Amino acid sequence: GKKVDKRVSVGLAPGSRQVLMALAREGLLTTMISAGVRLLENACGFCIGNSLAPSTNAISLRTSNRNFEGRSGTQSARVFLVSPETAAVAALNGLIIDPRSIDGAKAPRVRQPKAFEVDDSMFVFPGEKSDVEIVRGPNIGSVPEGVPMPERLNGVVAIKVGDKITTDHIMPAGSRLKFRSNIDAYSQYAFESVNVDVSKRAAKNRDEGLQNVIIAGASYGQGSSREHAALCPMYLGVKAVVAKSIERIHLANLVNFGIIPFLFEKQADYEKITMGDRLRIEGLCAAVGEGGGVLINDTTGVKFRVKLDLSERQRKILLAGGLLALTGAK
Numbered sequence: 001g002k003k004v005d006k007r008v009s010v011g012l013a014p015g016s017r018q019v020l021m022a023l024a025r026e027g028l029l030t031t032m033i034s035a036g037v038r039l040l041e042n043a044c045g046f047c048i049g050n051s052l053a054p055s056t057n058a059i060s061l062r063t064s065n066r067n068f069e070g071r072s073g074t075q076s077a078r079v080f081l082v083s084p085e086t087a088a089v090a091a092l093n094g095l096i097i098d099p100r101s102i103d104g105a106k107a108p109r110v111r112q113p114k115a116f117e118v119d120d121s122m123f124v125f126p127g128e129k130s131d132v133e134i135v136r137g138p139n140i141g142s143v144p145e146g147v148p149m150p151e152r153l154n155g156v157v158a159i160k161v162g163d164k165i166t167t168d169h170i171m172p173a174g175s176r177l178k179f180r181s182n183i184d185a186y187s188q189y190a191f192e193s194v195n196v197d198v199s200k201r202a203a204k205n206r207d208e209g210l211q212n213v214i215i216a217g218a219s220y221g222q223g224s225s226r227e228h229a230a231l232c233p234m235y236l237g238v239k240a241v242v243a244k245s246i247e248r249i250h251l252a253n254l255v256n257f258g259i260i261p262f263l264f265e266k267q268a269d270y271e272k273i274t275m276g277d278r279l280r281i282e283g284l285c286a287a288v289g290e291g292g293g294v295l296i297n298d299t300t301g302v303k304f305r306v307k308l309d310l311s312e313r314q315r316k317i318l319l320a321g322g323l324l325a326l327t328g329a330k
Contacts, residue, residue, distance in 0.1 A: 003035055003036050003092075004035055005091065009038065009052065010035075010087075011037070012038070013042075022113070040052060044225065048071075048177070049173045050173070054077040055074065057077065057078070058077050059096075060080070061081075068223060071168060071173065085108065089102065140181060146325050152282055153213075153281035154211055157212075157279065160215040161191075161194060161216050164219045165194070169191065170221070171228045172192060187199055190232050199236060203236055206236060211240070213239065213240050214238055214241045214243075216241060216246075221247045227253050233259060240262055241259060243261070244270055245263065246263065258321045262308060265305040265307050276299075279298070280298055291308045
């Protein structure tokens with residue numbers, strides 16, 4: 001019977017259609033909406049900052065698990081990660097307060113259901129060379145499709161970055177989200193907060209027939225899944241990332257867009273490459289199939305080994321040039 005404080009906007013972002021159905025079955029949607037909660041779509045919009053973005057200099061409490069500068073759509077907003085209990089109490093009181101300080105407050109009991117109902121009836125699962133037709137209106141462009149893996153990597157280091165580069169660093173959200181359906185325009189902002197010249201340099205290399213390579217430290221690609229963080233680099237001609245470590249979801253996205261996620265066999269070899277170095281791998285397809293190979297730095301003459309930790313299906317996707325090329329989806 002309580003209501004959201006009039007000074008506060010509250011959004012509920014169910015993680016999936018199945019979560020939304022569970023909330024509806026248990027009557028929790030009625031409780032939340034009656035209290036003044038806005039229902040957001042079951043998508044990545046909340047995480048990427050595409051929904052319920054705070055106003056300039058505003059304070060926003062988020063129960064999501066990541067927090068980066070500009071993540072919620074506004075560069076100057078003060079965004080804090082809190083527990084669901086803290087968010088709920090703040091929503092009702094209009095102030096950030098410790099929920100344990102409320103008289104008579106008890107930690108809510110969370111009852112796990114005996115089973116989670118799974119309903120994938122709305123999914124269309126394509127096979128290889130799918131005959132599923134994708135309908136697009138005149139204002140929706142096609143996703144760039146990769147080409148089969150070449151036999152040789154003839155690359156140049158377009159950028160070298162350090163540890164903990166997020167998908168926000170690779171492809172910014174916020175004011176740049178309006179370009180998401182225009183890959184050519186959006187790719188111009190790749191790595192803009194790290195090195196503003198990357199996109200121009202990479203596009204020039206691509207147009208001259210060179211493959212771009214990204215050199216990275218540990219935990220490359222952490223953050224939201226953001227497939228554009230792989231799609232736009234692919235469009236810019238990036239063929240490989242060589243890193244100390246790559247986060248799981250981003251690694252999967254790299255594979256899906258035909259970018260090889262190499263890892264240094266010896267992390268100290270990271271120091272042997274600088275931006276602009278010319279890199280080469282002979283027998284690139286064999287290196288993908290066998291889980292690694294020898295990377296040659298033609299600028300310095302140094303050689304070292306790189307490795308791949310991929311499933312057989314992921315290797316097949318890479319060799320085809322990406323998932324869209326493998327399935328034939330247009």
